[in-house]
Amino acid sequence: MKLPFTKPKQRRQPSPFQRRLRPRANRSDNLLKKRKLAKLKDILSKIFEQKRLIYSVSGFILLVVFFLVSGYLLTSDYFSVKRLEFIGNTSVSDKVLQDNLNQIVGTNIFLLRGNVVKTQLTNNQIYFQNIQIKKFLPDKLIITLQERQPSMTIINFTGSYLIDDQGNVIEVIDQGIINFSSSDIDIIKGFGDPNGDYVQARMKTDLDITPDPENPADANETFDFSTYSLSEKLATLEQIRSELMGKASEIHSRFAQAASRSDYAALPRIYEYSNELYNVNDQVNLSKLELTREARTYFSANQSLIIERITWEGPYLAKFNFTNGKTILFGTNRNISEQIEDYIVINEQLRLNGKDFSIIDLSSKKVSVK
Numbered sequence: 001m002k003l004p005f006t007k008p009k010q011r012r013q014p015s016p017f018q019r020r021l022r023p024r025a026n027r028s029d030n031l032l033k034k035r036k037l038a039k040l041k042d043i044l045s046k047i048f049e050q051k052r053l054i055y056s057v058s059g060f061i062l063l064v065v066f067f068l069v070s071g072y073l074l075t076s077d078y079f080s081v082k083r084l085e086f087i088g089n090t091s092v093s094d095k096v097l098q099d100n101l102n103q104i105v106g107t108n109i110f111l112l113r114g115n116v117v118k119t120q121l122t123n124n125q126i127y128f129q130n131i132q133i134k135k136f137l138p139d140k141l142i143i144t145l146q147e148r149q150p151s152m153t154i155i156n157f158t159g160s161y162l163i164d165d166q167g168n169v170i171e172v173i174d175q176g177i178i179n180f181s182s183s184d185i186d187i188i189k190g191f192g193d194p195n196g197d198y199v200q201a202r203m204k205t206d207l208d209i210t211p212d213p214e215n216p217a218d219a220n221e222t223f224d225f226s227t228y229s230l231s232e233k234l235a236t237l238e239q240i241r242s243e244l245m246g247k248a249s250e251i252h253s254r255f256a257q258a259a260s261r262s263d264y265a266a267l268p269r270i271y272e273y274s275n276e277l278y279n280v281n282d283q284v285n286l287s288k289l290e291l292t293r294e295a296r297t298y299f300s301a302n303q304s305l306i307i308e309r310i311t312w313e314g315p316y317l318a319k320f321n322f323t324n325g326k327t328i329l330f331g332t333n334r335n336i337s338e339q340i341e342d343y344i345v346i347n348e349q350l351r352l353n354g355k356d357f358s359i360i361d362l363s364s365k366k367v368s369v370k
Contacts, residue, residue, distance in 0.1 A: 073108075073110055074108055074110060074111060075108075078138050078139070079108055079109050079110060079137070079138050079139065080106050080107065080108055080109070080139060081104060081105055081106065081107050081108075081109050081112060081139055081140075081141055082105065082106075082139040082140075083139055083140040083141070084097075084098055084101060084105070084140075084141050084143065085140065085141070085142045085143070086143050086145060087142065087143070087144045087145065088144050088145040088146055088147065089145045089147065090147060091147060091263075092145075092147070097121070097143075097145075100120060100121055101117065101120055101121070103120060104116060104117060104120065109135055109137065109138065109139060109141075112135075112141075114131075114133040117131070117133050117141070117143065118131045118133075122281075127148055127168065127170050127280060127281055128145050128146060128147055128148065129146045129147065129148045129164075130145075130146035131143065131144070131145055131146075132144040148164040148166075148168060148170045149164060149165075150162035150163065150164055150170055150171065150264050150267060151163065151164055151165050151267065151268075151293075152267055152268050152269070152270055152289075152292075153173070153259050153264065153267045153268070153269045153270070154269075154270050154272055154278075154284060155252055155255045155256055155259065155269055155270070155271050155272065156255075156271070156272035156273070156274045156275070156276055157178040157180050157185075157248065157251050157252075157272075157273070157274060157275050158175060158176065158177065158178060158274075158275060158276065158277045158278070159172060159173070159174050159175030159176060159255055159277075159278070160172075160173040160174050160175075160255040160256065160258050160259040161173065161278045162262075162264055162267070163284055163289070165293075166283075166286075167283045167284045167285070167286045167289045168281060168282070168283055169278045169279065169280055169281065169282045169283070169284070170280065170281075171280065172278065172279070172280060173255075173258050173259050173262050174254075174255050174258035174259070175277070176254075176255075177277075178251055178275065180244075180247075180248075180275055183196070183198060184244055185273055185274070185275065187237070187240055187241045187244055188241065188244050188245060188248050188273050189273050189313050189314055190241070190313070191314075192237045192240070192241060193237075194230060194233035194234050194236075194237045195233065196237075198240060199233050199236050199237050199240070200225045202236050202239070202240055203223070203225065203228065203232075203233075203236055204223050206236070207223065248273065252271050256269065268296060268310070269309075269310070270292060270310050270311070270312060271309060271310065271311045271312070272311070272312040273311070273312065273313055273314070274312070285312075285315065285332075287316075287332040288312055288315075288316075288318055288332055290336070291318055291330055291331075291332055291336045292310060292312075292318055292330075294336045294337075294340075295318070295320060295330055295336060295339075295340070296310070298340050299320070299322075305322045305324070305326065306322060306323045306324075307320060307321075307322060307323075308321045308322055308323045309321040315332075316331050316332045316333055316363070317329060317330070317331055317332075317363055318330045318331075318332075325358070326357065326358060326359070326360075327358065327359045327360075328343065328359075328360050328362065329359070329360070329361040329362060329363050330362055330363060331362070331363025331364060333363070333364070334362070334363065334364070334365065339362040339363075342362055342367055343360060343362060346360060346367065346369060350369075357369050357370065358370050
C-alpha cells in the first residue's frame with residue numbers, strides 16, 4: 001500500500017522583527033560573559049593574594065623557628081663535647097691524648113672543626129700519619145688514629161732518633177750537644193787537608209814548640225812547616241783522624257746504648273757523621289734513606305753478606321760494613337739499582353777469577369775495587 005505523498009516541511013523563516021532583535025541579544029550575551037570572566041578573575045586574584053599572605057606568614061614563622069632551633073643547638077650545653085674515644089693508638093696512651101685535647105672539651109659539637117683537633121694533636125709533638133674524626137650526637141667524638149711506625153734509628157753526634165719510611169723523625173730517644181767543628185767532621189769523613197792549619201798546629205804541639213809571649217815570631221822561625229814532607233803531614237793528619245774517630249765512636253756508642261734501652265732496640269740503625277740536631281717532625285735526607293733501604297733489602301735477601309754497620313759519611317755517601325770485614329760504598333748521585341747491578345757483575349767476575357775484594361766503591365760510574 002502506498003503512502004500518500006507528503007510535502008517536506010519547510011523551515012520557518014524569522015520575521016523582520018526577530019531579525020532586528022537577534023544582534024541586540026548577542027551583544028547582551030557577550031557583555032554577560034565578560035562580566036562573569038572579570039568577576040572570576042577578581043575572585044582568583046583575591047585567592048592568590050590570600051595564599052601569598054599565608055605563605056609569607058608561614059615562611060616568617062619557619063625562619064623564626066629555624067633561628068630559635070639553631071640558637072639552641074649552638075648554645076646549649078647539651079651539645080658540648082664531653083666524651084672523647086680514641087681508636088688505633090698503641091704508643092700513646094688515652095690519657096696523654098685526652099690531655100692534649102682538653103682545650104676542645106666544652107666546644108659545641110656543631111661548631112667544632114676536624115682540623116682544629118688534628119692541629120691540636122700535631123702541635124703537641126704527637127705525629128700521626130692519618131687522623132679521622134667522627135661526631136656522635138649529642139656530645140661524643142670518636143678519633144681514629146694511624147700512628148707513624150718507626151722503621152729505622154739514626155744515630156749521629158747529637159742523639160739517637162726514630163724515623164719512619166718517609167724519613168720523618170717521630171721520636172727523639174736521646175739527645176746531647178757535641179761540639180765537633182766542621183773541620184773535625186771533614187777529617188772524620190776522610191776529607192782532611194794535610195796542609196791544613198790543624199796539621200801544622202799539631203806538628204808544633206808534637207815538637208813542643210811553644211811560642212814566647214814576648215816574641216811569638218821566634219816560634220815561626222824555629223818551625224818551618226814547608227820543610228816537612230807530604231808523608232809526614234799525612235801521618236800527622238791520620239793521627240788526628242784516629243783520635244777524632246775514637247771520640248766519634250764513643251759518642252755513637254753512648255747514643256746507641258740509649259737506643260738499645262728503648263722499645264725499638266731491634267730496629268736497623270744508621271750511624272751518621274753529622275752535628276745535625278733533629279726535632280720531632282723534621283725530615284732526614286730522603287735520597288740517602290731510599291738508597292739505604294734498597295741496599296738493605298738486597299743484602300738481607302743475599303745471605304752471603306751480613307750487614308754489621310751502616311754509616312752515612314757525608315751528604316752523598318753511605319758505607320756498608322759487613323761481618324766478614326768487607327766494605328761497600330754507595331752514592332746518591334747514581335741510581336741504586338745500577339750500583340747493585342754493578343756489584344753483582346763485579347762480584348761474579350771476581351769469583352770466576354778466584355779473587356775476592358775488601359772494598360768496592362760504587363758511588364761513581366768509575367767503580368773502584370780493592
